[in-house]
Amino acid sequence: MKAGNKFVFCMIVAFTVGCTSLPRKSPSNWIGYTERGKASFYAMKYQFRKTASGERFNQLSKTAAHKRLPFGSKVKVTNVKNGKSVIVKINDRGPFVKGRIIDLSRSAFSNIGNTASGVINVRIEVIE
Numbered sequence: 609m610k611a612g613n614k615f616v617f618c619m620i621v622a623f624t625v626g627c628t629s630l631p632r633k634s635p636s637n638w639i640g641y642t643e644r645g646k647a648s649f650y651a652m653k654y655q656f657r658k659t660a661s662g663e664r665f666n667q668l669s670k671t672a673a674h675k676r677l678p679f680g681s682k683v684k685v686t687n688v689k690n691g692k693s694v695i696v697k698i699n700d701r702g703p704f705v706k707g708r709i710i711d712l713s714r715s716a717f718s719n720i721g722n723t724a725s726g727v728i729n730v731r732i733e734v735i736e
Contacts, residue, residue, distance in 0.1 A: 638681060638734045645709030647685060647730040649717035659700035666713070673700035673711040674732075682736035685710060687720040688729045694719040695735065 650673075654665050661679040665671070672683065677698045686693040694716045703711040710732055714723060721728040 638677060639736065641677075641734045642731060643709050644688070644729070644731050646707050646727050647710045647712055647717065647721075647732075648703060648705070648708055648727045649712045649714050649723060652714075661699045663699045665700065668715050669713055670694060670696045670716045670719075671699045671713050672696040672716060673702035674698050674709070675701060675703075677734060681734055683710075684733045684735050685712065685716070685720060686731045686733075688731055690721070692720040 650665065650667065652667065655667055656664050659665050659671075659673070663671075672685070674681075674683070677683065679698055681698045682695055683698060684693050684695050694712075696712060696716050700711070703709075708727070710730065717723055717728075720730070
């Protein structure tokens with residue numbers, strides 16, 4: 609192979625390798641994933657604002673925000689103190705407060721805890 613052809617070949621290989629990435633986890637790869645931490649709920653000022661997924665936020669829906677789980681994932685959120693649980697759909701990103709793992713709609717939070725507490729300890733499990 610001539611020097612010019614080797615150079616072109618090396619450039620093509622370098623460009624191709626530089627454009628590849630590792631595959632992301634698909635939603636089904638997350639099934640069974642669990643995490644423990646603190647949950648909070650959205651303030652009323654977020655009602656009807658667009659979420660990171662493009663949906664309008666609704667306090668009456670069973671939805672939640674998580675930093676990494678794919679949009680559309682169904683997550684079982686269990687209050688570790690009283691054992692109550694609720695199933696939510698991930699449609700937003702967050703929470704952005706240190707120590708919190710999930711932000712719930714007010715409706716979802718009130719199914720498993722008292723909103724007066726503001727923050728509760730939970731276990732989350734991806735079920736779908």
